[in-house]
Amino acid sequence: MSAESTGQNEHYLRVFRRRFHAWRGTRPFWAGLFVLLSGFPIMYFPYANLQLGHLTLAMATTGGAGSLIIGVLLVVLGFSLWFQRHVRTFAGVAAILLALVSIPVSNLGGFVMGFVLALIGGAMAVSWAPAKEDPPVAATQQDTAGAPQPAAAGATNGAGGEFDDLSGTTPHRTNGRHSAG
Numbered sequence: 001m002s003a004e005s006t007g008q009n010e011h012y013l014r015v016f017r018r019r020f021h022a023w024r025g026t027r028p029f030w031a032g033l034f035v036l037l038s039g040f041p042i043m044y045f046p047y048a049n050l051q052l053g054h055l056t057l058a059m060a061t062t063g064g065a066g067s068l069i070i071g072v073l074l075v076v077l078g079f080s081l082w083f084q085r086h087v088r089t090f091a092g093v094a095a096i097l098l099a100l101v102s103i104p105v106s107n108l109g110g111f112v113m114g115f116v117l118a119l120i121g122g123a124m125a126v127s128w129a130p131a132k133e134d135p136p137v138a139a140t141q142q143d144t145a146g147a148p149q150p151a152a153a154g155a156t157n158g159a160g161g162e163f164d165d166l167s168g169t170t171p172h173r174t175n176g177r178h179s180a181g
Contacts, residue, residue: 034121036078
């Protein structure tokens with residue numbers, strides 16, 4: 001084992017960070033985090049009591065239960081974006097709709113903090129796409145001397161002498177059109 005190899009000598013926090021980074025790259029992590037964090041102000045503010053000196057300001061509204069439901073749904077959608085990445089479009093659209101519903105129900109969407117976080121997270125979830133996988137590499141190169149070669153564009157086809165144009169713009173098409181248009 002050389003000094004440059006990564007093996008038993010690597011610190012466990014570095015290993016954890018590398019694995020977390022690889023896990024985070026395969027799913028809409030930041031969208032899930034924004035959606036998850038948006039649920040907390042929406043849930044908290046309708047039940048909060050602010051102390052201003054000896055004055056207690058209670059922000060309890062009639063929409064307290066609705067705020068709690070919206071906040072819990074946003075937290076669940078955030079976790080589902082992390083662990084069920086195939087529901088990203090549904091979860092993103094649902095987060096945006098819940099953010100819009102939270103404006104009248106939950107003190108302007110958690111005093112706009114939860115509303116903005118849910119909108120940004122939902123938009124990020126809808127726009128996220130998984131990375132394209134690398135094509136598999138062929139293990140061996142087989143002998144292709146006896147295999148038929150594909151025809152080049154414009155080459156004469158052996159069947160009727162017609163041109164085998166792969167672009168679809170041949171002058172003699174069956175539908176009567178004589179141009180590419």
